[in-house]
Amino acid sequence: MMLKRETVQLAYLYFIPKPHKAGTPLRPIVTPMNMPTTGISKFLDKLIQPIFDKHARSTTIIDGVDLIHRLEAYTTNGHLISKTYLCTFDITDLYAMLPQEESLDILIEFLLQYDYQKVQNIPIDIIRKLALIVIKENVFVYEKKFYRQVIGGAMGSAFTLTLANIFMWKWEKQLVHRLKLSNEIYGRYVDDIFFTSNDSLESIDQMLDEANNFHPNIKLVRQIGRSVPFLDVLIENRKGTLTISVYHKEAAEPYVVPFGSDHPGHVFRNTADTAITRAVRYSTTLSEFEEEIREMKLMFLYNEDHEYCSDHWNLSESQLKTRIDDQDDQIYSECKKRQQGKMQPETGKTKTSRSSTAKQPLT
Known part of the structure; x- marks a missing residue:
């Protein structure tokens, strides 16, 4: 002292x-x-x-x-x-x-x-x-x-x-x-x-x-x-x-350390592992789990990690686009534009609403 x-x-x-x-x-x-x-x-x-x-x-x-x-x-x-x-x-x-x-x-x-x-x-x-x-x-x-x-x-x-x-x-x-x-x-x-x-x-x-x-x-x-x-x-x-799911604040943008940066590899692995672990632990229903995984894929794309999506989910950019619904198409387009520097992120962007389909227990 x-x-x-x-x-x-x-x-x-x-x-x-x-x-x-x-x-x-x-x-x-x-x-x-x-x-x-x-x-x-x-x-x-x-x-x-x-x-x-x-x-x-x-x-x-x-x-x-x-x-x-x-x-x-x-x-x-x-x-x-x-x-x-x-x-x-x-x-x-x-x-x-x-x-x-x-x-x-x-x-x-x-x-x-x-x-x-x-x-x-x-x-x-x-x-x-x-x-x-x-x-x-x-x-x-x-x-x-x-x-x-x-x-x-x-x-x-x-x-x-x-x-x-x-x-x-x-x-x-x-x-x-x-x-x-x-x-x-x-x-x-x-x-x-x-x-x-x-x-x-x-x-x-x-x-x-x-x-x-x-x-x-x-x-x-x-x-x-x-x-x-x-x-x-x-x-x-x-x-x-009791139903549990991951909570995302309305004003939160999907920012993490960009995967194209020069940070050590373990930083990116920890980001992915933490997100996946949280989705598993916090999802009571299958539909909530799938919703969180979809959010994660968009987040990885947003932060320029196309390789991770392809390696770990066998999902290319074109495949991702065809697998998300019409409501997600707008978000996908915005993610791509932001990556290309054509638009700035909007603070407090409204998130997609969760599916209204019946919930199924996660097994």
């Missing part, structure tokens, strides 16, 4: 747009590369994160596969019925709205609850002092002016994520207790929460209204229904039958 004067730099603020959200809001990022507090932040993250992961596993969703396993167990145990609601909500600007002193108090509360007076021989009061430096001394430059963050933590600092998770551990306690009494699923991925409920819609709304008032800095944006997306999974309750 020792500083080197020749490498330390003042952090700067920049913004990344969120095209998948209404109005395209901006996500503020403070670059952490050579900040004076970067070493302390990384040290605390390595120290505290494993403890959080160990004790908060039951309420933490790791990825889409983890969520699917929970949903399958929920269904097997007979809890999914035709009236079951699927619910998601996300916390608005969690990193930027963390109350600093209160978050540090909750950090100590968390450690004490699990009997940590010391962590790797470091007393928890020293840990709090180090965390105070990280969160209070977040100084950065923006448009030739100097700023210090007085609410929240730097999005980009390693320890901010762990501190946010621990703050949410305290915030969600009432909600977790209530849902577990009813054998419902509750899981959180940082600031995105998924849960199930067999209560009425009015009761769910009332519960979330109450949760929205747990803390003045924490505000929720909710989605409730029989079909909801969470992470990269689209979850549907079809009259008591």
Whole structure:
């Protein structure tokens, strides 16, 4: 954690747009590369994160596969019925709205609850002092002016994520207790929460209204229904039958690393393997699986991987064109034009609608 004067730099603020959200809001990022507090932040993250992961596993969703396993167990145990609601909500600007002193108090509360007076021989009061430096001394430059963050933590600092998770551990306690009494699923991925409920819609709304008032800095944006997306999974309750498929955000373009680039070969293999594995894991029905495979083929063509399509699917460009339906012809033509540089990608291009034919179980 020792500083080197020749490498330390003042952090700067920049913004990344969120095209998948209404109005395209901006996500503020403070670059952490050579900040004076970067070493302390990384040290605390390595120290505290494993403890959080160990004790908060039951309420933490790791990825889409983890969520699917929970949903399958929920269904097997007979809890999914035709009236079951699927619910998601996300916390608005969690990193930027963390109350600093209160978050540090909750950090100590968390450690004490699990009997940590010391962590790797470091007393928890020293840990709090180090965390105070990280969160209070977040100084950065923006448009030739100097700023210090007085609410929240730097999005980009390693320890901010762990501190946010621990703050949410305290915030969600009432909600977790209530849902577990009813054998419902509750899981959180940082600031995105998924849960199930067999209560009425009015009761769910009332519960979330109450949760929205747990803390003045924490505000929720909710989605409730029989079909909801969470992470990269689209979850549907079809009259008591669980259906899973891959979820693609409406604003997402089919960009991956172009296959004509000079990246190492394993990058392209990993891209293909990941897409195929996800299609297999996330597809409950044969038609959903075939739809995802078709999306993948278009994505590979879009990114100039004709050889991969031919080698792995025995499908040439001309064969692909004849095998996709009339609605896909327009997308195929647009893909080809984009590859040839005749048109620019359109952000938020409407995706093809899924087939209305009857779903068949995937065997």
